[in-house]
Amino acid sequence: MDITSDSHSQHISRQFNQELEELKTHLMAMGGLVEKQVQDAVFALLEGDTRLAEQVRDNDRQVNDLQLQIDDECTRVLARRQPAASDLRLVLAVIRATSDLERIGDEASKIARNALLLSENSSTIRGLVEVRHISEHVRKMLRDALTAFARFDTDLAMQVVREDQLVDDEYSSAMRSLMTFMMEDSRSITSVLSIMWVLRALERVGDHADNLAEYVVYLVKGLDIRHSDTDDLDPKVLKKS
Amino acid sequence: MLASLHSSNTSQAPVAHFLSEHSCLSIDHFSLAYAGKEALRDLTLSVPRHRVTAFIGPSGCGKSTLLRAINRLHDLNESVTHSGQVKLEGQDIHDPQMNVTELRRRVGMVFQTPNPFPMSIYENVAFGLRLQQRLPKRKRDDIIEWALTSAALWDEVKDRLHRSAWQLSGGQQQRLVIARTLAVQPDVLLLDEPASALDPISTLKIEELIRNLKSELTLVLVTHNMQQAARVSDYTAFLHQGELVEYGPTDQVFTNPRLQRTENYITGRIT
Numbered sequence: 161m162d163i164t165s166d167s168h169s170q171h172i173s174r175q176f177n178q179e180l181e182e183l184k185t186h187l188m189a190m191g192g193l194v195e196k197q198v199q200d201a202v203f204a205l206l207e208g209d210t211r212l213a214e215q216v217r218d219n220d221r222q223v224n225d226l227q228l229q230i231d232d233e234c235t236r237v238l239a240r241r242q243p244a245a246s247d248l249r250l251v252l253a254v255i256r257a258t259s260d261l262e263r264i265g266d267e268a269s270k271i272a273r274n275a276l277l278l279s280e281n282s283s284t285i286r287g288l289v290e291v292r293h294i295s296e297h298v299r300k301m302l303r304d305a306l307t308a309f310a311r312f313d314t315d316l317a318m319q320v321v322r323e324d325q326l327v328d329d330e331y332s333s334a335m336r337s338l339m340t341f342m343m344e345d346s347r348s349i350t351s352v353l354s355i356m357w358v359l360r361a362l363e364r365v366g367d368h369a370d371n372l373a374e375y376v377v378y379l380v381k382g383l384d385i386r387h388s389d390t391d392d393l394d395p396k397v398l399k400k401s
Numbered sequence: 402m403l404a405s406l407h408s409s410n411t412s413q414a415p416v417a418h419f420l421s422e423h424s425c426l427s428i429d430h431f432s433l434a435y436a437g438k439e440a441l442r443d444l445t446l447s448v449p450r451h452r453v454t455a456f457i458g459p460s461g462c463g464k465s466t467l468l469r470a471i472n473r474l475h476d477l478n479e480s481v482t483h484s485g486q487v488k489l490e491g492q493d494i495h496d497p498q499m500n501v502t503e504l505r506r507r508v509g510m511v512f513q514t515p516n517p518f519p520m521s522i523y524e525n526v527a528f529g530l531r532l533q534q535r536l537p538k539r540k541r542d543d544i545i546e547w548a549l550t551s552a553a554l555w556d557e558v559k560d561r562l563h564r565s566a567w568q569l570s571g572g573q574q575q576r577l578v579i580a581r582t583l584a585v586q587p588d589v590l591l592l593d594e595p596a597s598a599l600d601p602i603s604t605l606k607i608e609e610l611i612r613n614l615k616s617e618l619t620l621v622l623v624t625h626n627m628q629q630a631a632r633v634s635d636y637t638a639f640l641h642q643g644e645l646v647e648y649g650p651t652d653q654v655f656t657n658p659r660l661q662r663t664e665n666y667i668t669g670r671i672t
Contacts, residue, residue: 161659170670242628244655244667382657 572603
């Protein structure tokens, strides 16, 4: 049975409604912060803005604190309410989502650290086009995954799951070009390696956004689609009802 | 997992899951009315053998009525009428050939409030046995020890078997009543809110007992405590206003029920 985004506000206990509502709100706040971290990290790298890069690195603590706070709230709901059915799925999805968001935060820090390293490099940096391109793609995936979570929208979530394959392909092709740069000019190896780490981090952000989208399907449909081939899934099962 | 993606969640048939289980009780289009007022409406479900099946639902939904019907406890109430069938191991319990005393031996029942007889612990357990047959004392002692052990009570009472059963605590009394039922070796044990009058530790002991008894007999549990149904049962049936709304594996009913009405009930939503 499908649920909608207002399903968690119909309990006899209004206190329980409020607790679940807060879980969602706090998760969205964490999502917003993480989204901004990725955006700022990539901007700092592309524009060589070291102050912004340092800020991203320092803000990671806030992301970690939010994870601890939300996990704590989930533990409390589990212990005190013993949620079942869609309530249980919401709590589980939130616990899983905070862990992915925290990892995305770590990837943003990695990008920021590499931005700081690259800022010390005076020569032209190769591979920024690839970074810009893939970063736009994964940022859209992340935004869509969070929107799908907020609206309980499985169609949008499935779109994110499919996008991840495209990002993986783009990542492989970017890595091949970067390898060519290194072979052409050995002096560029240090900076290209940094860019490779950045691309790797962005690709991982895409994977985490894909995970978030899978939790939306679990939350709404009760189907665990992790580790399954999306082509094998029955479209009738996944369609919105 | 993919198989379940394609089948169970799309199916709307309430009884489809039990094909692989051996049915112990099968209830077929069963309706029951008190003085013309319908209490159970056209129920069809199959209770699998050696499993725990829980009936849940709000007060007045008919779950206790259904449990009592399985034991023919409505027989003496002339205002009760029923239609459809309840079969125990393939035999209709309302068949004129069916001996009610024998039915109640095969289908034991335990109620909400422990009801030990005003006699010793030993005599409580021996009571049904004595009615049934004359046994040599040694044999009877063995059965009583076995029944009390099965009911997880032996260690607590073995030194005071001949003291009054009323000296036992509520939880012990309830396990004594279960031992009394087990002594006559039933096939099915019906439990009507067996732990609702007990403290949490006694409740856990009863729940542990229910799990252990599963290997010997089929259990049907009526409970208001949804967490209890979730903890101990293999299958859960949700009844509402005399109708069977949803019946499925407990894991599914408590994580992803198929119907909104079930979801609303088990998650405490306004309907």
